[in-house]
Amino acid sequence: MKTEIYFRQLATLLIIFLIYFIFTGCQKKEKTVPVPDPVLENDYEGSLDLKFTNVFPPWSVSTRMRVHIDKDLGIIDVENCTLSYSGDTIINDDSKIERTGQWEIIPIGSLMADEGVDYIKIDAQISVQNDVQRIYGKDNNGNWVLLSEVPFNETPNSQFTFDFDDAVLMGGAIVEVSVATGSIKWTLSLTPVP
Numbered sequence: 001m002k003t004e005i006y007f008r009q010l011a012t013l014l015i016i017f018l019i020y021f022i023f024t025g026c027q028k029k030e031k032t033v034p035v036p037d038p039v040l041e042n043d044y045e046g047s048l049d050l051k052f053t054n055v056f057p058p059w060s061v062s063t064r065m066r067v068h069i070d071k072d073l074g075i076i077d078v079e080n081c082t083l084s085y086s087g088d089t090i091i092n093d094d095s096k097i098e099r100t101g102q103w104e105i106i107p108i109g110s111l112m113a114d115e116g117v118d119y120i121k122i123d124a125q126i127s128v129q130n131d132v133q134r135i136y137g138k139d140n141n142g143n144w145v146l147l148s149e150v151p152f153n154e155t156p157n158s159q160f161t162f163d164f165d166d167a168v169l170m171g172g173a174i175v176e177v178s179v180a181t182g183s184i185k186w187t188l189s190l191t192p193v194p
Contacts, residue, residue, distance in 0.1 A: 039074035039111065046167070046190035048078055048107065048122065054182040057087035057099050065107065067190065076109030076120065094138040099152060101131030111164070118164035120173075120188060126158040154180055162188040 044067075051062040065079040086100035104127040112119045131152040136144040156179050166173035172189040 040069065040071040042192035042194065043071045044069040044168070044190040045193050046188065049172075049185075049187040049189070050083060050105070050124075051185040051187075052083060052085060052103075052182070053185075054085065054087060054099075056181055057089040057097055059085050059087035061085045063105075065105070067109070067188070069111070069190070074111040076111060076122075078107035078109050078122070080104075080106045096136050096144070097133065098136065099131070099133045101152065102129050103127065104129055105158075112161075120162045120164055120167065122160055122162065122186075122188070124158035124160075124186075126156060128153075128155050156184055160186060162186075164190075168192065 046067045048065045048067050049062065050065070051060065053060045061083060063081050063083045065081050067079070068077045069075070070077075082102055082104055084100075084102040086098070088096055088098035090096045106125045106127075107122055108125065109120055109122045112121055131154075133150050133152050134146055135148045135150075137147045139145050157177055160175040160177070162173035162175065164173075167188045167190045172187045175186045177184045177186075
C-alpha cells in the first residue's frame with residue numbers, strides 16, 4: 001500500500017516537471033545580441049620595444065614587437081619574439097666570465113580604464129631559456145678552459161601598465177625595471193589608424 005502511494009506521488013511529480021519543461025521550452029526566446037559601442041575612436045598600430053642592458057658581463061640588446069589595437073573590441077594583439085643576449089668579461093689575464101641566454105616573449109595585452117584614464121596592461125610572459133653563466137680559466141698553454149657552468153635563474157617581472165595617452169601623445173609610454181645585473185626598459189608607442 002505504501003509502495004503504491006509512493007509510485008503515484010512520483011508519477012505525479014514527473015508529470016508536473018514534464019508539463020513545465022514543455023511550456024518553458026516552447027516559449028520564443030529573443031536571440032538578438034546588442035552590438036557594443038566601439039571601445040575606441042580608431043584602431044591603433046605601434047610597437048612594444050624592449051631594451052635589456054646588463055652590467056656584468058656587459059651587453060645591450062633590444063627588440064621590437066608590433067602592436068595592433070582593434071577599436072571595436074579593444075583587443076590588443078602583440079607580436080611574439082625571442083631576445084638573445086650574451087656577453088663576457090675578462091677578470092684578469094687568466095680568468096673570464098661569460099653569460100648567454102634568451103627570452104621567449106609571448107605578450108598578452110588588455111585595455112583598462114580607471115576613473116576616466118585609459119591604461120594598457122601588458123603581461124610579456126617571459127620564459128627564460130638557456131641562461132647560463134660560465135667561468136673560464138687559462139691552462140698552462142694559455143687556452144681558455146671551462147671551470148664551472150651555472151644556470152642563471154632570474155626571471156624578470158614581466159607585468160606592467162602603460163598610460164594610453166602617453167603611448168599615443170607623448171611619443172611612447174615607458175616602464176623601466178631594475179634587475180640584479182642591469183635594467184630593462186619597455187616602451188609602448190601607438191599611432192591612430194585613420
